[in-house]
Amino acid sequence: MSAYDHVIAARANDRPTSVDYITRIFGDSFFELHGDRRFADDKAVIGGIAELKGKPVTVIGLEKGRNLKERMSRNFGSAHPEGYRKALRLMKQAEKFRRPVICFVDTSGAYCGIGAEERGQGQAIAENLMEMMTLKTPVLSIFIGEGGSGGALALAVADEVWMLENAIYSVISPEGCASILWKDPGKTAEASECLKLTAQDLFKLGVIERIIREPKDIESRLFDSLKNLIAETFERKSSISPEKLIEMRYNRFRKF
């Protein structure tokens, strides 16, 4: 598979979205929480509390929607500042109640628009980066589809970052890169290669800790094995003191 094949696979409309992961991993235990308490409830971000093998967790996901109607209401997974602020509110809540945080990332990027700028898209993302770095509870981010730049990073200042085999994570979209650098959107495949945005490349660069294999029948085994992996990881992290956890997280990003 070429890098561009991964880009296509990561964006495929029939790919499971955050809602699918939440439903299949946490089932009925998931209780959705809405709003950033400042401006609105951004539907591009879904968040709430759930139970994982008997223990409470905070779950946050960037949600693209599973059909056209949903995609429109969720702004195709591109969050506004209020979406990032909702995510931060839920993370702070998780810290208060000492439960771990799991983030599912799937976005082409933070939304670019008038409202987003007026309400401080840059400031909202910056605040998440800063606050997540010293959150006194374990944070795990799983890239399930697209990981578009700062809009993805705002949910990925985590102790561990995992990626699905066909997920991508990049500083700029390959289309954007091709048109800026070569003035030629036709060179998207070439740009995909150059950006080193596949899970394999990112693993080699030390940006992610784990690649999650995607079985042919993605529905069948993926969610159960992922559920076990998440539970085991949080179990391991639970014995680490908050101070040590923050130090490790800082060093995780300090090395780049």
Added chain:
Amino acid sequence: MPDFFNFLKPKNELENQGGFAENHPYIPEELWIKCPVCKNAVLSSDLMDNHKVCPKCNYHFRIAARQRIEMTADEGSFEEMDADMSSTNKIGFPDYEKKLRSAKISSGENESVITGTAEICGEKTVIAVMNSQFMMGSMGTVTGEKITKAFEYATANSLPVIIFTVSGGARMQEGILSLMQMAKTSGAAKLHSDAGLLYITVLTDPTTGGVTASFAMEGDIILSEPRALIGFAGPRVIEQTIRQKLPKDFQSAEFLLEKGFIDAVVQRKDMKKTLAKLIRLHKTETKEEVRSE
């Protein structure tokens, strides 16, 4: 309106001579300069005397990082840190070495930021100044590293940090490693903040993308130069996304002030004394607290 992707456009003659990118006037010595905003001709020496601000319309010309340091730091007080650090092509991006070479030549600097310690009206501080002449101030790993080290030094030595930002955002030639600088610098800013220390950002034209979405917006106090373009997405990207023209002055410093995202718009001529005043106001409080413990 300034276009932050200018640095990616083909080089023009002026840039080859070591001047500014195409939309932004190169200022040779001993000449009349046409202000790009009011179109009035201004004597170059008058412009220099006026902190490179148009005396007719108050347009703040972009200035090089060294000049900014000269304007801000007490004479002879600036001591540079990590001056020799320079970027390498870590992900093997096509033509990146070539771009770096020409950026070094046109800016006369090794990277898009200069860091160090300085005194401002006698107040000691860590200072970082970004440089629009180096790949439009884009954030590569060395940019992020120098800023992170500056924060860590300030935290270890209980000093304030002042950063003048100017940036087109992340440096795509470094791929994901550029994105990681946003998290790294934010982490360093957070530890500095948790130590009870003061961080002031001064946003200058233009500050966009990954720099806006990280350390530029993390200051305890956020100042800006008049009419600077400040945003997350560049105006062209927004116009392409929403398929409509943006209102005039959208994303200007004054617009951000109105929306509540910056503390004050400060004239260039007042910047030094404003920074000194702010440092002093924080110094008394924190030092006394420490002493009384």
